[in-house]
Amino acid sequence: MSDNNNTFHDCGDSVCIIGAGPGGLCMARALKRQGLSYEQFERHSDVGGVWDLDNPGTPMYESAHFISSRDLSGFLDFPMPKHFPDYPSNRQILEYVRAFAQAFDLYGPIRFNTGVEQVFKREDGRWLVTLAGGEQRCYRAVVCATGCNWDPNMPAIEGQFTGEIRHSVTFRKADEFKGKRVMIVGAGNSGADIACDAATHADKAFISLRRGYHFIPKHLFGLPADEVSEKGPQLPIWLVRPLFSLILRVLNGDVTRFGLPKPDHKLFESHPLMNTQLLHYLQHGDIQARPDVSHYDGNEVIFKDGRRETLDLVIYATGYKWSCKYAADYFEWKGGRPQLYLSIFSRQHHNLFGIGYLETNSSAYKLFDNEAHAIACYLRDQLQNPQRARDFEHLIAHDDPDLTGGINFIKSQRHEVYLEVHALKEQLRKLRQRFAWGDLDDGYYTALRQPSATPVAQPA
Template structure:
C-alpha cells in the first residue's frame, strides 16, 4: 500500500502501518514535516506562527510534545517535534522524498494505479492520502480594481516584508489575526477587515492553556457550555464592538475557534484598525461597508484554503466537503483513505493518530480477519452518524462537513469497540540509537 505525504497525518499513518508489519511505500514531494517546514515550496507557514492547540492536548499517542516546549510551540519547534517522531519510530528512512504524485486511478481490478511526476507508475491495493488541507488558497475577488499588491496569506513570511507599507488584512480567522498583529510591528498602518463578528478565545484562562482548562471542567450540555463560556468571554473582554469589531451573529463554538490573546491588545493600543467588509476598491482606495475608506499598498487575504486532492479529486468528491466516513474512509471506493481533510474544533494531531490506527486496523483485518474487514466495508456505506455534538455549525463553506471533536472521538471509539480494533504504536527507538535503513517497496511497476 501507499502513504502520500509526510506531514503529521502521513507520519501517523506510517507508524500505525509499521506497528502492524503492513508493507507500505511512503512518498513526499518535499521533506518530512508538511506545512510546518517554512522552507518547503508552497508552505503557508510564517515566522510568527505558533500552534493553536496547546502542547498538552497535542502530540501523538505515546509521544507527547516535550515538557520544555512553551504552552504554544512555534513552527520550528513543531517541525522539530515531527521529525523527532519520524526518527523515533524509524519512519524517516522509509520515506522517499522529492516524489510528487500526479494521479491516482482506480482500475477495474480494484487496485490503484499511482503515477508520479517523474513518470513512474505503481499499483497498490490501498492508498492513504495525507497531503493536507492548506496548500490551495481560497482567493476572494475584490469589488473593483486594486493597483497595489494583492496576495494570499500563504505567501506571507514576516513583518519585514511590510516595513513602511499601508496594509489591509482580510479575514477573521487565526491566521488573519496573527498576521495583522505581526504586521503592525513594522507597517505604517494595519487595517483588518472582517465581514462578520467572531468569538475570540484567549490562549490562557486562569494561567492555564484554554484547551487544558476546558478539558478539566465538568461535562456540561452544549447549550449550557455555549451560554456560560459565552458570558465569561464577554465579561473578560467586553463585547467585540467595544473595540470596533462586529459582535458575533452566532453562538460560541458554531464557527471555527479563534484563539488569540493579542488582537484585542493591538486594537486597544491603536496598532490595528478594525473595519467591516469591503464595499469597493478603486486604485489604492478601499471603501468599507460602513462608508469609511483607507489608502492601502498591500492587501493580504487570509481567507482560508480549499481541501483539494488534485491527484484523486474525482474519488473524493466536493473539495470543501469530501464524502469520507468518519472523515477518513471513502464510502464508495474500497482501499482509498484520507487523513487531515476535514476540520474540527480541537487540536488535530490526536485525531490524525486515531484515524491512522483505525485505517491500519482495518487493513490488518483484510489480512487476518477477512470477514470483519467485509463487515466494516458494508457498515461504512450506510452508517451516517451525527457528529455535530449538538452544535448548529455555521452555514459558510468552511463549515461544510465540520465536526465536533468530542462527538467524533466518542463515535470513533464506539466503532473501534464494535470491530475489536486495538491501538498499536510499535517500538520507539531509544534516543541516540542508530536509525533503521530498511525500506519496503510494495508497489508493482506498471
C-alpha cells in the same frame, strides 16, 4: 515490465501513503504497528509538511505558533517535551515532528523529492499511482495525507487596485509590512496572527472582517484554555456554552467597542479566535477593524459601510481550497469539501482514505492517531479477518452518525465537514470496541520506539 517507457511495479498488498507531514507519519506508524507493508512519497526533501518554512508552497510564517497547547497536542506515546512553551512555535513543532519520525524509525520507507502526479483506480479495484517522472506503482490502498492548506482561495472583489494584492500563503515575516499601509482580509486564526504582525510593523494597519467572532484567550485561570476545557468535567453543550460565554464577557467585555462586528452565531458554532493579542492591538489603535470590502478604486479600498482607506498592500487571509489534485475525481465534493465517512473513508471508492480532511475544535495530532489507527485496523482485517472487514464496509456505505455534539454549526463552506471532536472520538472508540480493534491507550506504540532515538533538544 514497462508501459510507454514508464516503469511499472506491482506492489502487492502494500499501501501507498502520499505525504510525510504529521498526518502521513501517523499513518505510517499505524501501519507499522499492524505489521502492514507500505510505501510513502513526499515531494519535499524532509518530513514536516506545512511546518517546514522551506517547503515550497507552505502557508507557514515566522510568527506562527500552535493554537492548541503543548500537553494536549502531542502524538500518542510521544508527548511534546516539557521545555516547550504552552504554545510552541512553528520551528519547535517542526523539530518535534522530525524527532517523532526518527523515534519510530519512519524515515526509511519514505521516498523524498518524489511527487505524486495522479492516482487512478483500475477495473480490478487496485490503485495505480503515477509519480513525477512517470514511474507507476500499483497498490491495494491509497491514503491521501497531503493536507488542505496548499491551494489559496482568492476572493473576487470588484474594481482595480493599483497597490499590491497577495494571499497569505506568500507571507513569511513581519518586516514585509515596514513602511506600508496594510489591510488583512479575513479573521481566521492565521489572519489574526498576520494582522498582529501588521499592527507592530506597518505604518497603518487594518483588518477587514465579513463576520464577527468569539475571542477565547489562550490561557484561562493560568492554564491553556484547551486544558481547562478538556480536563474539566465533560458537560453538555447547553451548559458549557453559557458558562464559557459568561467567562468571555468578563474577560473581554464587548468587543464591538473596538469596531469588530457582533458575532452572528453562538459560541462554538464556528471556530473561535484564539488570539486576544489582536484585541490588545485594537484597544491601542495599532490596527483598526473595518467591515467587508465593497470594491477597489485605484489605491483606495471602499468598504461596505462607505468608508475608504488608502493602501499599499492587501493580504487575503481567506483560506484554502481543499483540492487534492492527484485524486480529485475520486472524492465527492460538497461546498469545496470532500465527503467521507467519519471524514476518513471514501464511500464510493474502496480503499481510498484521507487523513486530516476535517475541521474540528481540537488539536490535530491525536486525531490523526485515531484516524490512522482505524484505517490500519480495517486494512489488516481485509487480509486476516475478511468478514469483519465486510461488516465495516457496510458501515462505510450506510452509517451516518451525528458528529455535531449538539452544536448547530453555521452554514458556510468551511463548515461542510466541521465536527465536534468528542463526538468523533466517541464514535471511533465505539468502532474499536465493536470490531475488536483494541484501545488506543498510552503504551500502544511503545514497542516501536527506537531505544537510540534522539530526544527533542533543550534550548541552549
